[in-house]
Amino acid sequence: MSEAVERVLDVVTETAPEIRAGLSGRREYETAENPSGDQMLAADVHADELLEERLLSVDAVAEYASEEREGTVESEGGHLHVACDPLDGSSNLKSNNVMGTIVAIYDEPLPAPGEALVGAAYVLYGPITNMVAAVDGAVTESVVHSEDGGAERHVVDEDVTLPADPVVYGFGGRVPDWPADFEAFVREIEQDLKLRYGGAMIGDVSQVLEYGGIFAYPALQSAPNGKLRLQFEGNPIGYIVECAGGRSSNGEESLLAVEPTELHQRVPVHVGNTGLIERLEGALAE
Numbered sequence: 001m002s003e004a005v006e007r008v009l010d011v012v013t014e015t016a017p018e019i020r021a022g023l024s025g026r027r028e029y030e031t032a033e034n035p036s037g038d039q040m041l042a043a044d045v046h047a048d049e050l051l052e053e054r055l056l057s058v059d060a061v062a063e064y065a066s067e068e069r070e071g072t073v074e075s076e077g078g079h080l081h082v083a084c085d086p087l088d089g090s091s092n093l094k095s096n097n098v099m100g101t102i103v104a105i106y107d108e109p110l111p112a113p114g115e116a117l118v119g120a121a122y123v124l125y126g127p128i129t130n131m132v133a134a135v136d137g138a139v140t141e142s143v144v145h146s147e148d149g150g151a152e153r154h155v156v157d158e159d160v161t162l163p164a165d166p167v168v169y170g171f172g173g174r175v176p177d178w179p180a181d182f183e184a185f186v187r188e189i190e191q192d193l194k195l196r197y198g199g200a201m202i203g204d205v206s207q208v209l210e211y212g213g214i215f216a217y218p219a220l221q222s223a224p225n226g227k228l229r230l231q232f233e234g235n236p237i238g239y240i241v242e243c244a245g246g247r248s249s250n251g252e253e254s255l256l257a258v259e260p261t262e263l264h265q266r267v268p269v270h271v272g273n274t275g276l277i278e279r280l281e282g283a284l285a286e
């Protein structure tokens with residue numbers, strides 16, 4: 001792993017406890033919406049401001065972007081371009097369910113293709129605060145420990161790999177809004193899998209990485225490009241799952257191959273065991 005990517009992951013590690021500590025007093029909605037039209041919680045803004053300040057202070061970081069802001073923020077020098085979803089699943093805060101922080105580290109200016117990723121990670125604020133990071137084709141899970149005002153991550157699994165036999169599935173959107181070909185695929189695979197859907201992609205993807213299976217926020221009849229954003233969600237999660245031995249897809253090809261057209265473009269997201277993704281692509285191609 002390059003020292004620069006390591007430093008970005010260290011900064012996210014050090015910031016995670018502060019993001020988590022700031023959740024309880026920030027459950028109210030801001031008046032503004034983010035560029036995707038989502039309502040922002042005060043917790044979203046807090047996380048975004050912390051990450052912007054800390055990441056732009058890293059010499060190697062040239063640019064910071066997030067789901068919560070229209071444009072990118074540039075810094076003098078640097079060669080890494082960081083795109084964050086500061087608080088993925090923040091709507092879970094009011095119901096006290098899990099949520100996470102997603103970080104995509106590209107070596108090209110944003111918007112960039114997933115193939116330009118040199119690292120990606122998520123922090124999951126669950127019973128335990130952990131970080132799952134993919135760098136150089138390998139996926140590592142660490143527990144984030146707050147110590148004396150700082151934080152460290154202690155590796156608990158240095159080779160996170162999708163189990164061969166899938167167990168869980170979780171799909172976003174309303175069933176009547178699913179296209180018929182996607183619904184037919186669901187009816188087929190749900191005979192063999194258990195439903196796990198929690199409203200925060202990071203929590204659901206964490207279940208897929210642990211137990212094997214598939215997560216998707218698919219194309220909808222009302223939203224052909226789905227809900228999730230390529231730069232901040234699809235690419236980093238696709239990279240992590242592919243480095244863990246699985247596959248990602250927009251319905252036709254790897255998310256990492258999707259052509260970036262704008263910073264906040266949406267994309268249908270499907271990630272999980274290779275066999276399931278191949279079955280999905282076959283079902284959508286019919």
Ligand code: P6P
Nearest residue numbers: 088089090172173199200201202
């Ligand atoms: P819905 C959270 O808002 C998010 O971006 C993802 O983390 C999650 O998978 C999805 O949207 C949940 O969307 O429509 O189920 O509320």
